[in-house]
Amino acid sequence: xxxxxxxxxxxxxxxxxxxxxxxxxxxxxxxxxxxxxxxxxxxxxxxxxxxxxxxxxxxxxxxxxxxxxxxxxxxxxxxxxxxxxxxxxxxxxxxxxxxxxxxxxxxxxxxxxxxxxxxxxxxx
Amino acid sequence: xxxxxxxxxxxxxxxxxxxxxxxxxxxxxxxxxxxxxxxxxxxxxxxxxxxxxxxxxxxxxxxxxxxxxxxxxxxxxxxxxxxxxxxxxxxxxxxxxxxxxxxxxxxxxxxxxxxxxxxxxxxx
DNA sequence: TTTATCGTAACATAAATTGTTACATGAAAA
DNA sequence: TTTTCATGTAACAATTTATGTTACGATAAA
Numbered sequence: 001x002x003x004x005x006x007x008x009x010x011x012x013x014x015x016x017x018x019x020x021x022x023x024x025x026x027x028x029x030x031x032x033x034x035x036x037x038x039x040x041x042x043x044x045x046x047x048x049x050x051x052x053x054x055x056x057x058x059x060x061x062x063x064x065x066x067x068x069x070x071x072x073x074x075x076x077x078x079x080x081x082x083x084x085x086x087x088x089x090x091x092x093x094x095x096x097x098x099x100x101x102x103x104x105x106x107x108x109x110x111x112x113x114x115x116x117x118x119x120x121x122x123x124x
Numbered sequence: 125x126x127x128x129x130x131x132x133x134x135x136x137x138x139x140x141x142x143x144x145x146x147x148x149x150x151x152x153x154x155x156x157x158x159x160x161x162x163x164x165x166x167x168x169x170x171x172x173x174x175x176x177x178x179x180x181x182x183x184x185x186x187x188x189x190x191x192x193x194x195x196x197x198x199x200x201x202x203x204x205x206x207x208x209x210x211x212x213x214x215x216x217x218x219x220x221x222x223x224x225x226x227x228x229x230x231x232x233x234x235x236x237x238x239x240x241x242x243x244x245x246x247x248x
Numbered sequence: 249t250t251t252a253t254c255g256t257a258a259c260a261t262a263a264a265t266t267g268t269t270a271c272a273t274g275a276a277a278a
Numbered sequence: 279t280t281t282t283c284a285t286g287t288a289a290c291a292a293t294t295t296a297t298g299t300t301a302c303g304a305t306a307a308a
Contacts, residue, residue: 010193010199033305035251035252035306065186065188112200112201158286260297260300268290271286273286
C-alpha cells in the first residue's frame, strides 16, 4: 500500500504516514519499497506483533495527558501530591500496556474479517 | 494564601491560579476573599475531599494523551483498532479514578507532615 | 527515458495551553 | 474617607506540540 493510499484512508498526508511508518520499519515490523510498485508491506508475523510492540516502536509516547508538574519539586506539598499520584499512574499504565501486549495484529485482522463479513451480509 | 503566593510556589502566574482555583470554588472546596487579608482558604473537610473530586471539579480533563483518532470511523480497520483499544482504556481509566477516589486531602496533609518532620530531623 | 514511489529536510499551520496586561470590584486598614 | 491590597475577568500574547505541506533528491520498475 502506498503512503498516498494510507494517508487517504486516515485523512492525513503521505509525508506524515512515511514519518510514522519509518519507526515501524526501524522496528522490523514493516518494510518499504521505492519506485514503481513500491509502498509499504507488513513483514512481521501478524500473530506475533502486539499493540505494545507498536507503542514501543513508535517511541513509547506518553500515555497520560495529566500528571506531575515537576519531577523532583522542592515544595513538600507538591512532593506529597506527586507521591500520591505516581503509584496510581504506574499501575494504570501497567494495566494498559498489559492489555496492549495481549492484542496482536492477527487479532485485529480477525476482527476486521468479521466486520467485513457482517457488512457484506448487510448488503443483501 | 494569596494567588500571588500560590503562583510563586508553583512557578506560574496569579491569574492562572485564580482561573483554576475558580473551579474549585464553584465546587465548594475552597473560598476566596478580596481586599486586605483576602486570598484562598480550604472550606471543605480535608478528610472528605478526594483527588477524584478535584478532577471532577476541574472539568474532568482528558486522562490519556493517546487514543482513537476518530470516534466512529467508516474504515473497518480503524473500527477494529478502536474496539481493541476502547476497553483497555476504559479499564485503565476506571482503575486510575478509583485510586483517586481513595486519596483525600487529609491523606496528603498527613504525608506532608511526615515529610516536614523528616526534613526538620535532617537539619540536626 | 519516463513514471511512480519513498526519504528527508525545511518550513507552515493549527490547536491547545499557558502566561500577561489591564482594569473593575470589593474589603479592610490607615 | 482615602489608601492599599486582594480577587474577577476579559482580552490578548506567547509558547509548545502536533500536524500538515512543499520541495527535491534517490531509487526502482515500466
